[in-house]
Amino acid sequence: MKRIEAIRCVVEELSDELVVCNIGYPSRELYSVGDRDENFYMLGSMGLASSIGLGLALSTRKRVVVFDGDGSLLMNLGSLVTIANRSPSNLTLIVLDNESYSTTGGQPSYTAGKTSLARIAKAAGIDNVLEARSPGELKRAFNESKGKTSVIIAKVEKGNADVPIIPLSPYKIKKRFMEAVKSGHAASTSN
Ligand SMILES: [Mg+2]
Numbered sequence: 001m002k003r004i005e006a007i008r009c010v011v012e013e014l015s016d017e018l019v020v021c022n023i024g025y026p027s028r029e030l031y032s033v034g035d036r037d038e039n040f041y042m043l044g045s046m047g048l049a050s051s052i053g054l055g056l057a058l059s060t061r062k063r064v065v066v067f068d069g070d071g072s073l074l075m076n077l078g079s080l081v082t083i084a085n086r087s088p089s090n091l092t093l094i095v096l097d098n099e100s101y102s103t104t105g106g107q108p109s110y111t112a113g114k115t116s117l118a119r120i121a122k123a124a125g126i127d128n129v130l131e132a133r134s135p136g137e138l139k140r141a142f143n144e145s146k147g148k149t150s151v152i153i154a155k156v157e158k159g160n161a162d163v164p165i166i167p168l169s170p171y172k173i174k175k176r177f178m179e180a181v182k183s184g185h186a187a188s189t190s191n
Contacts (some may be wrong), residue, residue, distance in 0.1 A: 004029040004142050004161040006154045007067065009095065009135040010142055014038075017063045017093040018181060020053045021071050022046075024103030026096060030067060031092040032163040037180040043170050047076040050093055056082050057091035060181060063146065064090055070097040070111045077120060080151070084125030087149040092110055092142065094152045102160050129157065 003026065013035040019039045021027045040050055049072060053066035073079070073095055076079035083091065099112035111117055121129045128150040131140035141152045166173075 001133070001138070001154075001156055002123075002144060002159070003098060003102075003156040004033060004163075005135055006094075006096055006132075006138055006156050008033045009139050010013045010065065010067075011144055014065070017065045017120070018060065018177075019067065020049050020056065020130060021067045022049045022069045024069075025163075026067055026069060026103075028163045028166055029161050031166045032161070032166075037176045040168055040177045041173050043173070044190045047072045048079075050076060050079040050144060053091060053093060054079065054086065054088070055087035056149065056181070059088070060089065062181075063092065064088075066091070068093060068095050069102075070095060070117060071101040073110045073117060074109060074111070077124075080121050080124040080126065081100075083149060083151075084121075087126075089149055091149050092145045092150045092152065094138075094142070094154055094168060095107065097153050097155050098156045098158045100158050106158055118151070118153045125138060126151050128155070129153070 007030050017048045021030045023046050028170045049066050053064050057064040058090050097111050100109055107189045118129050118131050128148040130141040130152045132154045134139045138154050
């Protein structure tokens with residue numbers, strides 16, 4: 001499956017989830033597939049999508065979905081340990097694993113070699129680790145992961161979709177996302 005297909009099949013299942021997306025083409029693909037106020041497109045800080053998602057999940061009752069990349073997660077493996085031990089049940093980390101650094105030219109990452117992010121996530125202590133190789137498997141994994149701290153390794157093809165850059169300013173992305181988080185928070189605390 002292509003990465004944009006993987007993103008699309010998750011987006012089709014979304015309602016009010018907060019979504020944090022890794023920098024580069026994944027964010028551009030998410031924007032083109034389904035822009036929404038609840039999407040936070042990272043424009044810097046490579047490697048920190050999982051950490052930002054963890055912080056968010058610990059501070060809201062809404063489900064938080066993170067689209068990370070293999071290269072990005074490999075540079076912040078400690079995040080998996082913290083996720084395992086804090087284990088917010090509303091966090092789903094989806095790793096779009098194309099075994100390469102696609103945004104910078106397709107150099108192979110170590111998941112193309114000996115390293116399995118699924119095994120690392122399990123060894124870190126995350127109980128719900130799923131792997132998906134097709135849109136159907138990914139949808140099923142995504143829906144099964146609701147209510148459990150989860151990592152889904154979605155194996156995707158190398159390469160990027162031909163999609164334009166995101167025309168929103170960083171300020172706009174942050175501001176509307178903060179408002180979306182806040183409105184969710186008000187709703188959840190009124191119960
Ligand atoms: Mg990659």
